[in-house]
Amino acid sequence: MVSEETMQAFYSANMIKPVYIRSARAICAQDTFTGNCLPKELTDAVNNALSYNHPDYSRYFSIMQLRRMGRLTKTGMVAAIECLRDAGISHPDAIITGTGKGSMSDTEKFMGNIREFHEGTLNPTPFIQSTYNSLNGLIGLHHGTSCYNTTYVHRGFSLEHSLLDAMLLFSEGRAKNALAGSFEEMTPEHFIIKKKLGYWKEAPVSCMDLLRSGTSGSISGEGTFFFLLQDSESNAMARLDGIRILFEPTLQELTVEAGRFLKEHGLAWADIDILLSGENGDIRFGDYYKTISAEIPERAHHLAFKHVCGEFDTAAGFALWQAAHILERQEVPDVLQLRKGTAGNIRHLLIYNNYYGKQHAFYLLGV
Amino acid sequence: MEDFKRTLKLQIIEALNLQGMQPEEIDDSAPLFGEGLGLDSIDSLEMIVLMERNYGIKIEDPREGRRVFESINMMAEYIQTNRKK
Amino acid sequence: MCKVYVTGMGMVSALGIGVDTNRDALISRRSGIGYAKHLNSLLRDQLPVGEIDHATSELFRFLHNPGNLQESRLVLLAAIALQEALATAGMPLNEQKKAGFINSTTVGGMADVEYVYEQLIDPSIPEISADLGDSLDCAHGTEELARHFGLTRFISTVSTACSSSANAIIYGARLIRGGMLDQVICGGVDTLTRFTINGFNSLKNMDRNHCKPFDANRNGLNLGEGAAYLVLESEESICRTGRKPLAQLSGYCNFNEAFHPTAPSPDGDGAYQAMKGAIREAGLTTMDISFINAHGTATINNDIAEAFALRRLFGENIPPFSSTKSYTGHTLAPSGAIEAIYSILSILNNEAYPVLNYETAMPEVELEPVTEVMYNAGIQHVLSNSFGFGGNNASLLFSKYD
Incomplete structure (x- = not known):
């Protein structure tokens, strides 16, 4: 290890x-x-x-x-x-x-x-x-x-x-x-x-x-x-703290890099209120999503989105659009819930997506 | 000639994908490019394709195309004189 | 802001394989334009092009380690150029693994796919190779190359038509200056395809003879193919490794002109802004520019717009300029990187490469490009222009390292 x-x-x-x-x-x-x-x-x-x-x-x-x-x-x-x-x-x-x-x-x-x-x-x-x-x-x-x-x-x-x-x-x-x-x-x-x-x-x-x-x-x-x-906060829907991209990482690299990404922004897994992830129903890539969702705390909501928009190269755009609205309205759409958490005040939202296991991306958002 | 001009206008509407435009909206003597219908250099290339596919007229130089496509009147006359099919 | 240096470069064009071969052709005024032998198109006997003189299967022999690389013209041309770029930089494998890789292309693996496309979309043929099925986009080749060379840390592919690799180089330089990466390999690749030659033919801007950049009687471009990559490094990386830079990338500018989907504005405002921005970025003035490798495609619209932009920016003191597209043809995505290498060669050898086939000045702006090789040309700063469809203009400025 x-x-x-x-x-x-x-x-x-x-x-x-x-x-x-x-x-x-x-x-x-x-x-x-x-x-x-x-x-x-x-x-x-x-x-x-x-x-x-x-x-x-x-x-x-x-x-x-x-x-x-x-x-x-x-x-x-x-x-x-x-x-x-x-x-x-x-x-x-x-x-x-x-x-x-x-x-x-x-x-x-x-x-x-x-x-x-x-x-x-x-x-x-x-x-x-x-x-x-x-x-x-x-x-x-x-x-x-x-x-x-x-x-x-x-x-x-x-x-x-x-x-x-x-x-x-x-x-x-x-x-x-x-x-x-x-x-x-x-x-x-x-x-x-x-x-x-x-x-x-x-x-x-x-x-x-x-x-x-x-x-x-x-x-x-x-x-x-x-x-x-x-670049300014005025009238913003949400804040995009950062993006991390990883090409064909191992499962271990994926979690280590995700943790490092959060740390660079002064956060730990326990701070995440929502994980919005790109599960696409293809079991070949399920492990990546399981590995990441295992890291989030009990109180966090786990949401998915590809059952609503389908899978395509730039499907993460749907997640980012949805994330901005969730953070602005502080409302979590039921239809996206994979696992309902208890977090009420949504402060930190993490998007994790991969496209057929090759290109992996994390987005960290906040209010 | 009036019938031919109407056919030509329908062909232009189809070739340039002017969805919903009626032949009556195109004036016979008004310029097709710039003021008037407002076509541009890419339309001119599309019309060159139209001339070849429908009338067997080959135009190699786009600048010549612009002279032929000055107006519907001009175009109709040119086609009648030069058409190969 | 930290300085960005070029420490390696590699290329393939119709002038040959490798930077030295290309320079030999440039100084001996030997054009690579002719009728294609390998391009499978009905137009190949009508339209001269800058084709690389090897069948795709022959390209493997130019690679020290072909590994599992796909027999793809795009991938192999790029691999040959990348191999040379990494070798000239003398970059060890452990450093390659930390470097970013910003590739660019306009049609990706089209050349590999277009002849079998009907089989790909025929539902009665259930099995197709993943290499072919996936290679109709721009990223497939980038990923093949990234895996082969271990350049997987941070990869991207840019596509902005004829300015693609110039924008890849700009992005790479900005990633270095933004502190995200220390070393980035940037460039581009395109092959001649039936798709592209028919595309430009439909725009009626291809010359049936050898193209004549900046000539009054120019009549369009010749297409070409090629690949070219630069190794960019931060100042800190240079200090750490002790590597000697070939040149400094001192300025760059991307400026999109909102004028027309395919044509530049007649007064060349996009070209003017891009060149001006690159010079300003470098903290230089127009008087400092020693030479300009112009975009100079030899289309009626580009050359006059570029010439007006030169006149407007430099007034009566336009530096010597030329267009090497009369040697290589317009290679599309890699043209920015190919001409970046020619610009660096000008700096390293203190010489300037001429335009071929030029006879008569354009009557609208009386400008004379360089028509003979200039030696001892006092070259300090070279501007390299790449302008594309959609109004996408990019200029790069390379400066002598001392």
Whole structure:
């Protein structure tokens, strides 16, 4: 057994200051958009897929604006527009996004056109929209905002890097606020590829049975999430103290690093009031979640979220959106409860997520 | 010619994905780019695809495309003179 | 704020494998542009490109330890460049394990997937290899490389079109300055793909001849492929290891211009702000810049916008500048890292590399790029530009270490 002291730190985040979430928006399979909260009635998965519940886009865009928007451009634009509106900011200091797969429907469409028209004269629009940073550029264009702008495309680390980047910008004093977020879609073609690779359950499962299915595979989801981060506390929903990412850690590294992460922020496991974790019903990755949930105190609530939004590269965005609302309202949605605790006053919330056992991420939030 | 212009407008609406727009909303003599309909350089590339797929007219230089696509009148005339199908 | 140094670099481009081979081609004005032999596209006889002159299966022999690396053009090109970068830095394995790895790419494993894609999505074929099924994204290659080289501590992949690796380098430098990491390996990789060549062909901005950056009669870009990585280290790390830096990364700036989905504003405001920001970051003035490796793709829009930005920023005192895309083609994601290495080579050897195929000045701004190799060029500070789709502009500034 390697002791905690001798095991090398993955990296240090001592110099990164906490940041504040001013506003948070979500578009996913559930109608999280209309009231900016989890609805009472939840939509169930169809053939192991939870697909977007789309807002009415005609309220936001003219015919001319909609002409080149794919489905992910629309979810991304609308989530970004409302997030900025909630914060009362029209020109953010930075626009940073993360996506595992980007606009797959445009990528697939362009690949299909190449085949169908034998590499002849092709429509450029799907090629342009398939570019991972096209949404970023369009958000900037829509708001007339020229600023720092980048896109991370690393599966279960995509959103995490976009947030870390924003935190760095504040520490550097280059920005006072930043629009950060993630966007992801599932297409019929990509669903087939992932099905062959064992990402989904063999037999159709209801969302409410997902977490006790006892089999491998999960259900597919989609989601677009935007957050207005700022360096000051004023009017904030919640505080984001830090993020820790770990690539393919052992179970021991996972717990040691999680403990170290809390310690860096002056906390111990006993201080955690809520663990919001990414159980996806796939038994192959259950041990990671069991190991972490074993650490939290009796009084803490243990919540899960992927039975509500499905599994995808940037599903942590749903957790962060939910966490900001829990901390702001001090209310814990029953539908997320895995184990009800007694903690009333929610001060420290830990998100733990992994994407198929490869990319692991911790988020520490507080009020 | 009037029927042809209407067909052309429907093809443009489809090619540029102008969902919900009616052919009547596009003026025959108004500029398609900039003021007027408000198309841009990417639309011009999409219209080049339209010209080739529907009329067998190949336009290699996007700058030439912009001259042809000045208005519906201009475009209709160009197609009638140069169409291969 | 702490200084960030470059202590290692490695690359592959159409000019060849390795930094020295690339420099030889640059000083002998030997272009890597020609018709592709390995790219499986109907366009390969119409559009010249900067292709690396080896079939994918041949690339294994350039690796000292191929390990279990996948037979993927993307992964192997990147591995060859990474191997050289780590070797020139002389970084022992225990240090590699502490380093961050920020990769970048625009289409990831597309070249490996596009020819078998129909089988992947055919439900009647139940089994597919995980390597192929998962490699249609940008992170797959990064993770293969991270495992192979033990660079697993802190990994990421950036994708901002043509400025991708410049942004990977900027992120790496900021992680060092933010105190999160001491050493970061940053760069990017892209291969020629049927997807990309058809994409740029649909935008009608590819030249059917060799591209002519900054020429009045330029008619578009040539695509290329390649991989390039820099080892970045903090000042403290240099003091501890005693390693001698190749150069200092003294400034950088990312500035996104909200103008158009694919075209720069005609006055090049994004390019202007990015260059200005990088110079300011370094605490220098425009008079200090010795040479500029321009983005210079040879598209009609880019070169005029970049030229206006140069005129606006430098006035009548524009430093010597050129575009090496006339040698390598536009390699997309790695272009920023490839040209960062060329910029460092300029500093190390006190020489500047010319543009090829240039004949006539653009009438709108009368600017003459460097057309012959400049020796004893007094090079202290080199600016390297990378501008991309979506208005994403990034400039890097490298300075002589002494």
